[in-house]
Amino acid sequence: MDEKELIRRSQAGDGEAFGVLVERYKGKVFSLAYGFTRDRVAADDLAQEVFIKAYVSLSKFQAKSGFGTWLYRVAVNHIKDYLRKNKRRMKEIPLEKAGDRALASSDLGPEEQRLREGEREIVQAALARLPEKYLVILTLRDIDGLSYEDISGILKLSPGTVDSRLHRARRKLREKLTGRLIRQGGEHGL
């Protein structure tokens, strides 16, 4: 069925039509939430909440942007609220300690895989310490792989601002990681 028709029927309270939209977009919304939380259960809860919010405010959707862009915007705003409420928990692992668990663990398999896991943990800890606007743009671009145009629509920013903010975010992340990955990984160059 045509997406416009599905939206129109969902706006009229047709749960079945909304269910079709959920099937189409649940993967993307879940993946976005997972990119921020790296926790399957938390991402699932967030994705459910995003769809409930979208259903409740569907009457406000005026098709000025695509449904996907609008839904992403609802999702990003909801996840931002979640991150603000859980700021302390997200930064629980000190950057200096990040990666230690993976590196110390003996049941992760080959040495290379253990090192890689440790490095991922370090990068995650550094990401969690970035200012929110940098975390959001890095997640949308470098984790979810959205295009500049999509990010521009979701965050309501000009493409030029997306470009400059993304570059600043990557620089900040690199600054936070300089020294950390050298100490942990040794031969990996950072």
Added chain:
Amino acid sequence: MDCKKAERFLLRSLDGRLDHENRAMLQAHLENCPSCQKKDSEYRKILSLVRPQTVPEPLPYFKERLLAKLKEKDRTAPALFWVKWAHRAVALSLAAFLLFGAAILLFRPQEPREVSQTERFLLQDENPLGEAASILDQKKAEDRNMMLIFASVGDRDLSRRYRP
């Protein structure tokens, strides 16, 4: 090209947003700049680590769980609507009661006050001199005196007036 510009180009190249000409310029700079070479490899490494290795699927029955929640929400929504309106009705009733009370206090009718004779004359538009003139018009001094005495007693009980 300086290193600052090279870094800008480098970041753009990570997204494949660098045109052929600028890519060639960046390449030429990188070949002669170990510092920018290091930055290039660092950025590429960070990007590869930022992405999760695998993104799991949502938990089972995602849609079914969601639709059940929405159904529950729809079911409780009218009740919540009335609860909300009941709260508003209580608040409105209280406000109306307070306004009514204030209005009664402000505009309550004043208690009747004892009116003096002069005021009564004025209110009834009577001429106070009319009665005095009729007394003074009496020819007999006795009648005149008696009428004066009764007038001074008061005029409430007109039946007790002396009428010659």
